[in-house]
Amino acid sequence: MTRLTHLRLAHFRSHIRAEAGFDGRPVVLFGDNGAGKTNLLEAISLLSPGRGLRRAAAEDLIAQPEGLGWKIAATLNRAGTLHDIETEGRPGSPRSLRIDDKAAPQSALGRVSAMLWLTPAMDRLWIEGAEGRRRFLDRLVLGFEPDHAEAVLGYEKAMRERNRLLREEVRDAAWYGALETRMAGFGAQIIANRAATLARLAAASDPDSPFPHADLTLLDDAPPDEFSLAEAWAEGRRRDMAAGRTLIGPHRADLGAVWGARGMPAAQCSTGEQKAMLIALILAHARALRQDTGIPPIVLLDEVAAHLDEGRRAALYDAICTLGAQAFLSGTGPELFTHLGTRAQCFRVHADAGHSNLQESPLP
Numbered sequence: 001m002t003r004l005t006h007l008r009l010a011h012f013r014s015h016i017r018a019e020a021g022f023d024g025r026p027v028v029l030f031g032d033n034g035a036g037k038t039n040l041l042e043a044i045s046l047l048s049p050g051r052g053l054r055r056a057a058a059e060d061l062i063a064q065p066e067g068l069g070w071k072i073a074a075t076l077n078r079a080g081t082l083h084d085i086e087t088e089g090r091p092g093s094p095r096s097l098r099i100d101d102k103a104a105p106q107s108a109l110g111r112v113s114a115m116l117w118l119t120p121a122m123d124r125l126w127i128e129g130a131e132g133r134r135r136f137l138d139r140l141v142l143g144f145e146p147d148h149a150e151a152v153l154g155y156e157k158a159m160r161e162r163n164r165l166l167r168e169e170v171r172d173a174a175w176y177g178a179l180e181t182r183m184a185g186f187g188a189q190i191i192a193n194r195a196a197t198l199a200r201l202a203a204a205s206d207p208d209s210p211f212p213h214a215d216l217t218l219l220d221d222a223p224p225d226e227f228s229l230a231e232a233w234a235e236g237r238r239r240d241m242a243a244g245r246t247l248i249g250p251h252r253a254d255l256g257a258v259w260g261a262r263g264m265p266a267a268q269c270s271t272g273e274q275k276a277m278l279i280a281l282i283l284a285h286a287r288a289l290r291q292d293t294g295i296p297p298i299v300l301l302d303e304v305a306a307h308l309d310e311g312r313r314a315a316l317y318d319a320i321c322t323l324g325a326q327a328f329l330s331g332t333g334p335e336l337f338t339h340l341g342t343r344a345q346c347f348r349v350h351a352d353a354g355h356s357n358l359q360e361s362p363l364p
């Protein structure tokens, strides 16, 4: 499995200094509002490609008012191999990353850790715009296809360039052709990865689970193969120029979800039902990854317990323990986690004069 075994934070948001070792059991973080629980989960989320669970800019992570640089140092155990990860940000410079003491691009983190999260902000995932759903889907894909991050980055870079030509009304067919060919290579890979992931998740859903299985569909107008994609963009140049951007492609895809048992579109389900559907997806993902690679992902569940009734909470904890995925769960009080008992490692997070402290403390 992938396991975070050690974490050290310096000047990261409210954590001026924090250090903890994790023994592989699910980790409970409890503490009052504003104690620093989400900040800690955010630091862990930065051990995977991208901007972490708040999508914050590196500058925002700098502990204030001190205003010095922040640093996260972590050890990850991936199927018995240890990896040292260090990432840091300083005022005025972009975030840097080192894996096993060598400078590395962020996309390389996809090969070291698979990570998923649920946060309170995602309560509106099925209701708000497609961008959040696409991002969630791409994170699911990343667990199965570590190269997906590079395909998405490559696609977006070529598309940004094409969009710039469109806005500037450049009419150089060879230039467009070269960019469209690059976009089509990455685009076809993105579409295929997404489709394979949805098929894999459907196969891994557990019909007996108390978390409702969602039928997922990829809503994408783009043709799936490389040749047709390039052709569609070449034919659409005039229309795209009028719009000033690329109007079709996998960057416009959406994820549709229907609650299997009731045939109800996700957006019309209750808040608790929508949350349960996301949990079902995360559990199916962990199950599939464990079956395929023997390596379940790290799962960050920010304030998930508070939204579940007692029965579902217990079912979630049991599912996490059965899967053997390392989960980090936050909540305001330890009583939310009593069902886990000694199956979890528990930390109290508390704030003192604006700074967070982390203290291992057994569940009562």
Ligand SMILES: Nc1ncnc2c1ncn2[C@@H]1O[C@H](COP(=O)(O)OP(=O)(O)OP(=O)(O)O)[C@@H](O)[C@H]1O
Pocket (backbone or CB within 6 Å): 012, 013, 014, 031, 032, 033, 034, 035, 036, 037, 038, 039, 040, 060, 061, 062, 063, 064, 065, 332
């Ligand atoms: N860059 C920063 N520097 C210093 N403190 C910060 C920074 N960014 C956020 N904080 C503070 O960190 C504190 C802890 O925030 P966090 O979101 O981790 O709390 P929490 O324990 O998750 O609380 P809740 O239960 O309300 O979700 C907050 O008071 C927040 O204002």
Ligand SMILES: [Mg+2]
Pocket (backbone or CB within 6 Å): 037, 038, 039, 302
């Ligand atoms: Mg929080």
